[in-house]
Amino acid sequence: MHKAMRFGALALGLLCAVQTNAASIPQGPHGGIAVVPLDAVEAVQSVTFLNKAQLIVEDYAIIALPLFHDVGEQEVQVTYDDGSIRNVVIKVLDKQYPEERITVTDQEHVTPSPRNLERIGKESARMRAAYARFSSQPPNLLPIVQPVEGRTSGVFGSRRFFNDQPRNPHSGIDWAAPTGTPIKSPAPGKVVVVGDFFFNGITVQIDHGGGFISMMCHLSEALVEEGQTIKRGAIIGKVGTTGRSTGPHLHWSVSLSGERIDPAVFMAVLNALHED
Numbered sequence: 001m002h003k004a005m006r007f008g009a010l011a012l013g014l015l016c017a018v019q020t021n022a023a024s025i026p027q028g029p030h031g032g033i034a035v036v037p038l039d040a041v042e043a044v045q046s047v048t049f050l051n052k053a054q055l056i057v058e059d060y061a062i063i064a065l066p067l068f069h070d071v072g073e074q075e076v077q078v079t080y081d082d083g084s085i086r087n088v089v090i091k092v093l094d095k096q097y098p099e100e101r102i103t104v105t106d107q108e109h110v111t112p113s114p115r116n117l118e119r120i121g122k123e124s125a126r127m128r129a130a131y132a133r134f135s136s137q138p139p140n141l142l143p144i145v146q147p148v149e150g151r152t153s154g155v156f157g158s159r160r161f162f163n164d165q166p167r168n169p170h171s172g173i174d175w176a177a178p179t180g181t182p183i184k185s186p187a188p189g190k191v192v193v194v195g196d197f198f199f200n201g202i203t204v205q206i207d208h209g210g211g212f213i214s215m216m217c218h219l220s221e222a223l224v225e226e227g228q229t230i231k232r233g234a235i236i237g238k239v240g241t242t243g244r245s246t247g248p249h250l251h252w253s254v255s256l257s258g259e260r261i262d263p264a265v266f267m268a269v270l271n272a273l274h275e276d
């Protein structure tokens with residue numbers, strides 16, 4: 001009896017040790033984020049992962065874990081103003097993303113003509129350039145506001161087939177909402193791209209600073225201009241179904257340090273940090 005109790009206490013102790021240890025390693029799935037708590041955040045100059053500066057909000061570094069990153073331990077570098085560097089181990093976890101099969105009526109949206117391929121190339125370059133930005137960030141980045149309310153009609157990371165042809169994984173989240181529904185900016189920022197693109201339709205990209213860029217697609221109308229500074233919750237456009245789309249919805253991509261990550265995870269985790 002006594003022995004059993006002692007064993008029980010020992011087992012519990014081990015369990016706690018394991019849990020504490022696991023909890024102390026910042027971790028998240030590929031395509032998600034890892035949150036690294038920062039000591040003396042006012043003395044932190046930068047936090048880098050895979051040689052790219054990462055977003056810092058409040059007392060945390062938000063590490064973007066690329067969708068195609070290998071699972072396992074990695075190091076994040078925290079550089080302080082005095083030049084000292086602290087390496088922090090993080091863990092990239094496995095995640096199974098679902099498969100999604102979509103039927104579109106316009107075959108050009110599945111196998112574009114050479115002329116459209118040229119257009120698509122130019123448009124991607126423009127969007128990538130916006131994603132590569134790393135501007136100073138507003139002090140009040142949080143909370144993140146959900147751009148529209150609606151049923152989630154598409155999740156981040158799904159492996160997509162258009163008319164049975166494999167295509168890129170889904171780079172954002174989709175919410176079904178009626179055409180004309182106002183779309184809010186999730187955070188303060190600056191409008192860096194307004195365009196009408198082959199796949200994404202009428203599109204707005206917003207630079208929120210610190211490498212955090214939003215992209216809103218398939219709008220019926222954009223209500224902002226490039227270069228405009230906007231507040232959290234500002235109406236940037238209206239829901240539509242322009243581009244490669246099967247019905248009115250909003251597509252929201254979140255890019256961190258040039259990597260598209262799961263907007264639902266991003267919003268939930270950052271807002272929870274903000275409330276703490």
Ligand SMILES: [Zn+2]
Nearest residue numbers: 154173174251
């Ligand atoms: Zn989408």
